[in-house]
Amino acid sequence: MRELCLPVGLNEQEIQILGDVVSSKRKIQRGGYLHRTGTKFQSLFAIRSGFLKTCALEEDGRQQVTGFHMTGELLGLDAISTDIHTCDAIALEDSEVCEIPFAKLEEISRTIPSLMRHFHKIMSREIVRDHGVMLLLGSMKAEERLASFLLNLSRRFLIRGYSETEFNLRMTREEIGSYLGLKLETVSRAFSKLQDEDIIAVDNKHIQINDLARLKMKMGNSSCVT
Amino acid sequence: MRELCLPVGLNEQEIQILGDVVSSKRKIQRGGYLHRTGTKFQSLFAIRSGFLKTCALEEDGRQQVTGFHMTGELLGLDAISTDIHTCDAIALEDSEVCEIPFAKLEEISRTIPSLMRHFHKIMSREIVRDHGVMLLLGSMKAEERLASFLLNLSRRFLIRGYSETEFNLRMTREEIGSYLGLKLETVSRAFSKLQDEDIIAVDNKHIQINDLARLKMKMGNSSCVT
DNA sequence: TATCCATTTTGATTCAGATCAATCAAAGCG
C-alpha cells in the first residue's frame, strides 16, 4: 500500500480503508495491454513496478505515444470523462499494477478529505504535465525536445532512488519519436549529436549523462542562441 | 446558476447549495487578466460570457497559448496541483466569470456525489482535450491543424446555439499560431489556401465555412493522400 | 552457431514551414 501514489498524508485507519478498495494486483507482461482504447472504464491503475506507455489513436489511424509511465504513477485518468478508455496502455517491461475501482475511490474520498484533495492534485498535475508537452511540441527543436525528454526521465529516476545520470531506456527510438513529434531517424541523429558534443554517451538503450548542466542548457536556450 | 458548467444533473436543493458557494461574479475587460502565472490559487472560474485564452510561459521566456475558452467552461484546473496558477488567463473580449472557491467546492462535493462525479469528468475531459492537442501538434501538417482548429470552434459555437458555419475569431493570427505550433505567416497562408479551395471564406476575423465536409476531410486525410 | 528480424545509425535528397521582408488595411490618436 505504502508505495502507492495515493496514500500521501493519510493516517493508519485511512490507509486501511484505502487498502480495502485497492483489491487486486495485476501483472502485465512486456508488450501486454493494461487497457485498450474503446473499452469500458472501471478502474484506475496505480503502477507498482515496471514501465508503460500510453498511446492515443484517432479514427483515421493516426497514433501517438502520449506518455511514458513508471512506478507510483496513476493511469486511466483520461477515461473518467466518458467511462471509456481513450488510449491504449501497454507495458514496455514486465509490470505490476494495483487496480483501483473508481466508483469506490470516489466513495471513500467523500469520507477522507485529504484523499480527495490528493486525488484532485494528481489529476491537475496530469493537466500541467500535458501543457508542458504541448509547449515542447509547439515550440522546441528536435535537439531541445530530446534534451527535455532525457532530463524528465533523469528527474523521475532520481526521485525513485535510481541514478539520474545513467539509465536504460525502455522504449524504442520510434516510440520516443512518436512522443516527441519526431521521426525515429531524427531522434537517432539528435542522440548522436548530443554524444558528439560529449554531453551524453549513448550505447543503444543505455544512456549516460556526462554533463547535466549542459544538457539543461540545450533544452532552453534556443532564444538565447538566436 | 443554471448556465454554469457544474450543475448538470443536480436537484433544486443541491443547486441552492452550489449557488451559495459560487458567490461573486467578476467582469474582465478585453485584454485584462483573470489570473496570472505564479499567483496563489484560490478559486476556479466558470465562464458566464465572453472569450479567454490561457498562456503557459516557461522560465526561459518561451510562451504558448494552451487554450481558448468560452461560455460554460471552467478555468484554473491546472492550479490545483500546486496551489499556484501555472498559466495566465487573459480575456480576448469583455467577459464575465463566476468565482468558485475551490476549498468550498471540494467541501460541498462531499455531500453531493453527482457534483463530485461531474467535477471529475470535467477534469478528465481537460486531459483528453490536451491529448488531442498533443496529437495535433505532434503529427499534423499546418493545414490540417488549422482545419482541426476551425472545426473545433465550429462545434463549440454550435453547442452554444450559434452558427457552426459563420463566426468571428476573437484571437489574432499570432495567437492561433501559438496555439497550433505555427508562425503567424503560416496560419495566414493556410487560411488563404483553404479560401482558394472554396472551403472557407475569410475576411480578416470573420470566417464563413462553405463546405464543412471538405473541411473535415482536410483534417484527417494526410495518411490517405500519401 | 547460423539465421532472421527488428532496431539503430548514417547518408543523400526533398520539402514544409520558418524567417526575412515588403505591402496593405484598419484602428487609434494627437
Added chain:
DNA sequence: CGCTTTGATTGATCTGAATCAAAATGGATA
C-alpha cells in the same frame, strides 16, 4: 485629417526535419 501602430497578407529565401535508402548492430530463435 494626416500619422502611427497593429494585424494580415504575400513573396523570396533558407533551414530543420522528413523522406528515401543502405548499411550496421543486436537480440531472438532454430
